Amino acid sequence: MATTPAKTFAYAPAPESRAVVDIAPSYGLFIDGEFAEAADGKVFKTVSPSSEEVLSEVAQAGAEDVDRAVKAARKAFTSWSALPGAERGKYLFRIARIIQERSREFAVLESLDNGKPIRETRDVDLPLVAAHFFYYAGWADKLRYAGYGPDPKPLGVAGQIIPWNFPLLMLAWKIAPALAAGNTVVLKPAETTPLSALFFADVVRQAGLPKGVVNIITGDGSTGAALVEHPGINKVAFTGSTEVGKAIARSVAGTTKKITLELGGKAANIVFDDAPIDQAVEGIVNGIFFNQGHVCCAGSRLLVQESVAEEVLSSLKRRMETLRVGDPLDKNTDIGAINSAEQLARITTLAEAGEAEGAERWAPSCELPSAGYWFRPTLFTNVTQAHRIAREEIFGPVLSVLTFRTPAEAVEKANNTQYGLSAGIWTEKGSRILSVANQLRAGVVWANTFNKFDPTSPFGGYKESGFGREGGRHGLEAYLDVR
Structure with missing residues (x-):
C-alpha cells in the first residue's frame, strides 16, 4: 500500500x-x-x-x-x-x-x-x-x-x-x-x-x-x-x-x-562524544548563525569528537535546512542581512579561500532576496588548522568543522589561535567541563549552552x-x- x-x-x-x-x-x-x-x-x-x-x-x-x-x-x-x-x-x-x-x-x-x-x-x-x-x-x-x-x-x-x-x-x-x-x-x-x-x-x-x-x-x-x-x-x-x-x-x-x-574572536565550540547531540546542534546553530555570525564571540570553529562527527554533522545539516533567510522584519526570519557590502565582500573572499585551500563547502538550498546584502549559512568540513577559515575571524555565517580524538587534542586545537574571547563545551560530565574549561585560554567559557549573556557577568578576552x-x-x- x-x-x-x-x-x-x-x-x-x-x-x-x-x-x-x-x-x-x-x-x-x-x-x-x-x-x-x-x-x-x-x-x-x-x-x-x-x-x-x-x-x-x-x-x-x-x-x-x-x-x-x-x-x-x-x-x-x-x-x-x-x-x-x-x-x-x-x-x-x-x-x-x-x-x-x-x-x-x-x-x-x-x-x-x-x-x-x-x-x-x-x-x-x-x-x-x-x-x-x-x-x-x-x-x-x-x-x-x-x-x-x-x-x-x-x-x-x-x-x-x-x-x-x-x-x-x-x-x-x-x-x-x-x-x-x-x-x-x-x-x-x-x-x-x-x-x-x-x-x-x-x-x-x-x-x-x-x-x-x-x-x-x-x-x-x-x-x-x-x-x-x-x-x-x-x-x-x-x-x-x-x-x-x-x-x-x-x-x-x-x-x-x-x-x-x-576585539575579535575565533571561538571553539567543543562537542564531546557523550554530549546530547540535539541540544549541542542547537547550541552550534545559535553559536555561529545568531546575528548572521556578526558576533565577536561566535562559535566559528566546531571541534567535534571523531567518533560522533558523522552523527553531529548529519543532524547539523538537517537543522540548517530549516533556517529561514530573508526580511529582517519578518518574525519568522532566522538569518537576516549582512550589515554592509564591504562585510559581504570579506565573507565571500574568505569562503572562496576555504574552497581554494581544499575544504569542502556546504550550504542549504535557499532563495536569497534580489536586493540587499545576503549570504547563505555555510559550513566547511575537511578543515585543517592551517586554513584561513580556521584562523581568521570571518564575522559572518560561516562555520569551520575540525575533529579531535582526545580532550588534550581538543584543548590544544581550541587554544591554537591568536584570539581568546570565548569557547563552548558540550558534555554530560561536570568533571570534564571543569577540567577543559580551566585549560582553555578564553575569557568566557559556556558549558552546554552558547551566547548567553547577563549584565551581572563580566565579559572580555585575552x-x-x-x-x-x-x-x-x-x-x-x-x-x-x-x-
Missing part, C-alpha cells in the same frame, strides 16, 4: 510594522543636550542592508565637533560626579524604563539599520539593554562596596566607540557603567548603524539627564581617531576589530588615558581579543580611579 508523503507547512509572512518608527530625513550631532550640524557641514547616508534603501542622512563629525563634545562632557562632569550615587541611579532607572516602554520602536529601528532579525532585536537585544541600565543603576550608590577601595572616584570624560553588530546593546554596555561611576560620555556609534544611538539621545532628553552628560557624535574612522587622540579624554573604551584596537593602543601609549579593548572586562562588578573598574 502506497504511503502518503508528509506535508510540509510553509510559514506565512509575519512582518513587523515599520510604522512604529519615525526616521527623520537627517540627523545632527548630539552635543550638550542639543542636536547640531557638523561644523563643516559634512554628512553621510545610512543604508538598510536588507534593501539598500537610504534611511537617513547623518552628520559627519570632524575634529572641531569632537572638541565641542569633549568640552561639553568636561563641563558637565563637575556637577554630575558631585551628585549622590542614589541620584545618578535614578536617572539610570529612568532610562531603563523608557527603553522598555519604547522597546518595540527600538527593535524595529535596529533591524532596519543593522539587518538582524526582529526576533533577535525584540527578544535578545532590547531586554538586555534595559537590564544593563537597571543593573548599573543599582550600583550607583554602592561603589564603595564594589571592591575597588573605600571611596572610588570617577575618571572624568569617557570616549567610547562601539561597533555595528549590536549597536544599542554595545551602547548600554559602555554608557551604563560609565554614568553609574560618575563619569560623563562622548560616544561614537559605527558609521553603518548610527540611528539607534541617535534615538537614544532622545531617551536621554526624555529622562531629563543633565546636558553634556551624554554626547553622541557620528562619523567614520577619522571621527573615532579624533576622539581617541583628544587630550580631554580620560578613558577610552573600544569594541571592534583587532586591527583598529591595536591602532588605538598605540595612540594612547605613553598617555595617562585608561583603556579597555574588546591575547588579541583585547583586555579589560565589561559587565558585572568588574565592568565598573574601567570607569573608576582605583589607585
Whole structure:
C-alpha cells in the first residue's frame, strides 16, 4: 500500500510594522543636550542592508565637533560626579524604563539599520539593554562596596566607540557603567548603524539627564581617531576589530588615558562524544548563525569528537535546512542581512579561500532576496588548522568543522589561535567541563549552552581579543580611579 508523503507547512509572512518608527530625513550631532550640524557641514547616508534603501542622512563629525563634545562632557562632569550615587541611579532607572516602554520602536529601528532579525532585536537585544541600565543603576550608590577601595572616584570624560553588530546593546554596555561611576560620555556609534544611538539621545532628553552628560557624535574612522587622540579624554573604551584596537593602543601609549579593548574572536565550540547531540546542534546553530555570525564571540570553529562527527554533522545539516533567510522584519526570519557590502565582500573572499585551500563547502538550498546584502549559512568540513577559515575571524555565517580524538587534542586545537574571547563545551560530565574549561585560554567559557549573556557577568578576552572586562562588578573598574 502506497504511503502518503508528509506535508510540509510553509510559514506565512509575519512582518513587523515599520510604522512604529519615525526616521527623520537627517540627523545632527548630539552635543550638550542639543542636536547640531557638523561644523563643516559634512554628512553621510545610512543604508538598510536588507534593501539598500537610504534611511537617513547623518552628520559627519570632524575634529572641531569632537572638541565641542569633549568640552561639553568636561563641563558637565563637575556637577554630575558631585551628585549622590542614589541620584545618578535614578536617572539610570529612568532610562531603563523608557527603553522598555519604547522597546518595540527600538527593535524595529535596529533591524532596519543593522539587518538582524526582529526576533533577535525584540527578544535578545532590547531586554538586555534595559537590564544593563537597571543593573548599573543599582550600583550607583554602592561603589564603595564594589571592591575597588573605600571611596572610588570617577575618571572624568569617557570616549567610547562601539561597533555595528549590536549597536544599542554595545551602547548600554559602555554608557551604563560609565554614568553609574560618575563619569560623563562622548560616544561614537559605527558609521553603518548610527540611528539607534541617535534615538537614544532622545531617551536621554526624555529622562531629563543633565546636558553634556551624554554626547553622541557620528562619523567614520577619522571621527573615532579624533576622539581617541583628544587630550580631554580620560578613558577610552573600544569594541571592534583587532586591527583598529591595536591602532588605538598605540595612540594612547605613553598617555595617562585608561583603556579597555574588546576585539575579535575565533571561538571553539567543543562537542564531546557523550554530549546530547540535539541540544549541542542547537547550541552550534545559535553559536555561529545568531546575528548572521556578526558576533565577536561566535562559535566559528566546531571541534567535534571523531567518533560522533558523522552523527553531529548529519543532524547539523538537517537543522540548517530549516533556517529561514530573508526580511529582517519578518518574525519568522532566522538569518537576516549582512550589515554592509564591504562585510559581504570579506565573507565571500574568505569562503572562496576555504574552497581554494581544499575544504569542502556546504550550504542549504535557499532563495536569497534580489536586493540587499545576503549570504547563505555555510559550513566547511575537511578543515585543517592551517586554513584561513580556521584562523581568521570571518564575522559572518560561516562555520569551520575540525575533529579531535582526545580532550588534550581538543584543548590544544581550541587554544591554537591568536584570539581568546570565548569557547563552548558540550558534555554530560561536570568533571570534564571543569577540567577543559580551566585549560582553555578564553575569557568566557559556556558549558552546554552558547551566547548567553547577563549584565551581572563580566565579559572580555585575552591575547588579541583585547583586555579589560565589561559587565558585572568588574565592568565598573574601567570607569573608576582605583589607585
